[in-house]
Amino acid sequence: MADRYLSFTGTAPGRFLTRRLGLPQPTVLRRWSRESPGFEGGVVQLTAGKSELSGLTGLSGLAGLQFPSASDAPAAVLLDATGVRDVDGLAEVHAALHPVVRSVAASGRIVVLGAPLSAEDHHQAAAQQALEGFTRSLGKEIGRGRTVNLVRLSDASAASADSAASDVSAAESTLRFLLSPKSAYISGQVIEVGPAQEADVDWSQPLAGRTALVTGGARGIGAAVAETLARDGARVVVLDVPGAAADAEQVAARLGGSALALDITAADAGARIAEALPDGLDVLVHNAGITRDRRLVNMPAERWSSVLDVNLASVLRTTDALLEKGTLRRGGRIVATASIAGLAGNAGQTNYGASKAGVVGLVRSLAPRALAGHGVTVNAVAPGFIETKMTAAIPLFIREAGRRMNSLGQGGLPVDVAETTAWLANPASGAVNGQVVRVCGQSLLGA
Missing domain, CATH: 3.40.50.720 (NAD(P)-binding Rossmann-like Domain)
Incomplete structure (x- = not known):
C-alpha cells in the first residue's frame, strides 16, 4: 500500500505544513537498484582513541571499498573507535563526528567500529558500552534518511597489527552492506563480527553455484x-x-x-x-x-x-x-x-x-x-x-x-x-x- 503521508511530505506544501505543525518529515530512502547500485560521494575516515587498526590501513585495501577525499556532502562516515578505552576517548568520538555529522548526505551512513568489552578493564568496557548508547541516540536524531550503526570487531584490541587487520577483513561483507543502499532500513544496530572465515567471493554474484x-x-x-x-x-x-x-x-x-x-x-x-x-x-x-x-x-x-x-x-x-x-x-x-x-x-x-x-x-x-x-x-x-x-x-x-x-x-x-x-x-x-x-x-x- 502506498504511503501517502510520505509522498505528501515530499511536496513543498507538505514540507511547509508538517514543519509548522511539528509533524514527522520522513525522507524517501535511497535503495539499491541495478541502475544506481552505490552512493555518490566519498567515505570519510575518522579515528578516536589509540586504534590498533593503524588508521584503517587494513580496511583501505579491501577490494571494492573506495575511500576518496571528503566531499561537501560525503555519502558516509566510518569512525574507528576500537581504541576508545576511557572517557577521554569518548570525547574524541565527539570531536571527530561533531564537525561532519551535519554534512552527511541524505540517506547517508555513519558506521562506528568498536571493540569487545574487556573483562579485565572496566574503564575500557564502560567506554565501549557507551558507544552503543551513542550510536543509537545519534541514529534517532540525525534525520534525513541517514542511518547509524556500530560494528564490533572481535579481538580488535589485540597487540598484533596482523590480528587487527584480519578482524577488519572479516568485516568486509558487513561494511559493504552497511555502507551501501542495500541497508536503507537498518539503523541503531550493534553487529558483532567474529574471526575471519575464508571465502572466495565474486561480489557481483556472491551466491553463484549455491x-x-x-x-x-x-x-x-x-x-x-x-x-x-x-x-x-x-x-x-x-x-x-x-x-x-x-x-x-x-x-x-x-x-x-x-x-x-x-x-x-x-x-x-x-x-x-x-x-x-x-x-x-x-x-x-x-x-x-x-x-x-x-x-x-x-x-x-x-x-x-x-x-x-x-x-x-x-x-x-x-x-x-x-x-x-x-x-x-x-x-x-x-x-x-x-x-x-x-x-x-x-x-x-x-x-x-x-x-x-x-x-x-x-x-x-x-x-x-x-x-x-x-x-x-x-x-x-x-x-x-x-x-x-x-x-x-x-x-x-x-x-x-x-x-x-x-x-x-x-x-x-x-x-x-x-x-x-x-x-x-x-x-x-x-x-x-x-x-x-x-x-x-x-x-x-x-x-
Missing part, C-alpha cells in the same frame, strides 16, 4: 527474499504450503528456480526437503510464519499452538533434521525470521511474540555449535513494520503509528528484509554468527 531454500517463499517477504538471492546468483527453491503451490511455482519460474509444495509443520518435513535436495543445500531461510492475534484471556489453545508450531517448532525440527542429515553443506548459512514483537512484545500477540523470541533463543544457542560442528552460521532478521498485505489490513490510525514510530519515520519494504538476508547468506559473511539484526528503521519499541 542453492538456497526459502520457506514461505510464494508471496510477500518470502518472494522478495527469493528474488534477491536469485539476483545474487543462487539457485532458489521456493517452499510453501500446497495451497500456495501455484504462486510458488510462478515465483520459481520467474527466477529460474524450482518450487516445493510442502507443509513445513509436517513431522517429516526435514526428511522430505533432504530428499528433494540430494546434492545438498547452502542457504536455509526460515521465513514461513503466521499470526493468530488475540489477547491471552480470549485466546483458545488452537490459536496458540498453531502459531508456535509454524513459527518455532517447524524451524527447530527442520533445522535439526537438515544439520543431522548433512543436507546443509559446510560453509552454509541459516537465516531465521524473528520479529521486534519477539524482542519488545506486542499486545494481542503473546503467541506470536513467544514464537519469535524463541527464534532468537535458537539462534543464540545453536550458532556457536553449528559453526564448530558443521561449518554453518546461524543468524536472524527481526523485521519491524514492513509494508505488506498483512500490514495493509491494519486499521488506519494503528497503521500510521506503526509507520512513524521509528527513526526513519516510515515503514520498511519487503526488499529491506531480503537485502539483510542476502548479506547474512553471503559466503563472505562467515564472521557474522549468532546475530539478530533488526530491520525496523530503528523502531522506538524495544531495545
Whole structure:
C-alpha cells in the first residue's frame, strides 16, 4: 500500500505544513537498484582513541571499498573507535563526528567500529558500552534518511597489527552492506563480527553455484527474499504450503528456480526437503510464519499452538533434521525470521511474540555449535513494520503509528528484509554468527 503521508511530505506544501505543525518529515530512502547500485560521494575516515587498526590501513585495501577525499556532502562516515578505552576517548568520538555529522548526505551512513568489552578493564568496557548508547541516540536524531550503526570487531584490541587487520577483513561483507543502499532500513544496530572465515567471493554474484531454500517463499517477504538471492546468483527453491503451490511455482519460474509444495509443520518435513535436495543445500531461510492475534484471556489453545508450531517448532525440527542429515553443506548459512514483537512484545500477540523470541533463543544457542560442528552460521532478521498485505489490513490510525514510530519515520519494504538476508547468506559473511539484526528503521519499541 502506498504511503501517502510520505509522498505528501515530499511536496513543498507538505514540507511547509508538517514543519509548522511539528509533524514527522520522513525522507524517501535511497535503495539499491541495478541502475544506481552505490552512493555518490566519498567515505570519510575518522579515528578516536589509540586504534590498533593503524588508521584503517587494513580496511583501505579491501577490494571494492573506495575511500576518496571528503566531499561537501560525503555519502558516509566510518569512525574507528576500537581504541576508545576511557572517557577521554569518548570525547574524541565527539570531536571527530561533531564537525561532519551535519554534512552527511541524505540517506547517508555513519558506521562506528568498536571493540569487545574487556573483562579485565572496566574503564575500557564502560567506554565501549557507551558507544552503543551513542550510536543509537545519534541514529534517532540525525534525520534525513541517514542511518547509524556500530560494528564490533572481535579481538580488535589485540597487540598484533596482523590480528587487527584480519578482524577488519572479516568485516568486509558487513561494511559493504552497511555502507551501501542495500541497508536503507537498518539503523541503531550493534553487529558483532567474529574471526575471519575464508571465502572466495565474486561480489557481483556472491551466491553463484549455491542453492538456497526459502520457506514461505510464494508471496510477500518470502518472494522478495527469493528474488534477491536469485539476483545474487543462487539457485532458489521456493517452499510453501500446497495451497500456495501455484504462486510458488510462478515465483520459481520467474527466477529460474524450482518450487516445493510442502507443509513445513509436517513431522517429516526435514526428511522430505533432504530428499528433494540430494546434492545438498547452502542457504536455509526460515521465513514461513503466521499470526493468530488475540489477547491471552480470549485466546483458545488452537490459536496458540498453531502459531508456535509454524513459527518455532517447524524451524527447530527442520533445522535439526537438515544439520543431522548433512543436507546443509559446510560453509552454509541459516537465516531465521524473528520479529521486534519477539524482542519488545506486542499486545494481542503473546503467541506470536513467544514464537519469535524463541527464534532468537535458537539462534543464540545453536550458532556457536553449528559453526564448530558443521561449518554453518546461524543468524536472524527481526523485521519491524514492513509494508505488506498483512500490514495493509491494519486499521488506519494503528497503521500510521506503526509507520512513524521509528527513526526513519516510515515503514520498511519487503526488499529491506531480503537485502539483510542476502548479506547474512553471503559466503563472505562467515564472521557474522549468532546475530539478530533488526530491520525496523530503528523502531522506538524495544531495545
